[in-house]
Amino acid sequence: VTTHLALQKVPVVLSREKVLEKIRLGYHFLKDDLKIKAPRIGVCGLNPHNGEAGIFGDEEKRIIKPAIAAAGKDGINCIGPVSSDVIFHQAVQQKKYDLVVAMYHDQGLIPLKTLYFREGVNITIGLPIIRTSPDHGTAFDIAYQGKADSTSMKEAIKYAARLVVAKRNKNSP
Structure with missing residues (x-):
């Protein structure tokens, strides 16, 4: 969702609108460009273990879940937030998602560069x-x-x- 940004700024910059925009962009890319009929999108949480019910942060509840709910209302098959220590295993090994939306740069690139x-x-x-x-x-x-x-x-x-x-x-x- 965010790009090259200091990690401390990610929670400040993250918004429901930005998360929803990236989900929609990913969905249309999968459907229109890659011709996947029913795309499945996994969405990362921001905090360890999705914030542990607010102990580590509330961005999952305040920002990410509402964006996922809005995407669902648009007819987008979108699951999350899923803890980032699990979601990439689910995507690559279990083939559960066609695309994963990460909240920040390294969250998405560490698994990609580890594998490919x-x-x-x-x-x-x-x-x-x-x-x-x-x-x-x-x-x-x-x-x-x-x-x-x-x-x-x-x-x-x-x-x-x-x-x-x-x-x-x-x-x-």
Whole structure:
């Protein structure tokens, strides 16, 4: 939901509207671009164990649950908040979700990079253009040293091509 932001600022910036917006963006990407007929979206909680009934925070109750309820009223199959120590196992190992909405940068990227470090792809959804990029960032620290691994870049190009084909098929008469 948030992007590159100090962790202490995440609860301040997080809002029901922002969570709902990301759920909707993810849903439309899955349904319209990836052609998943009935997308299943898992939504992370923010705090450890979803706040333990307010002991660790109330963002789940105040912000995340109302956003999930609003998404449900829109007809979006959206489950959560689910504790982030469980949700990625459910998504990857149990195939329970087609997409996971994380509340902050590292919450979503740690599991992705643990599982798919070399081939991870960043996809920016909600833009009028298709935008993919390698997941590892610029890697200026290893530029011109012959150490770079191009796998993520190749995967980003392949994924962009896949999205172009899907978009073309969607817009065909």
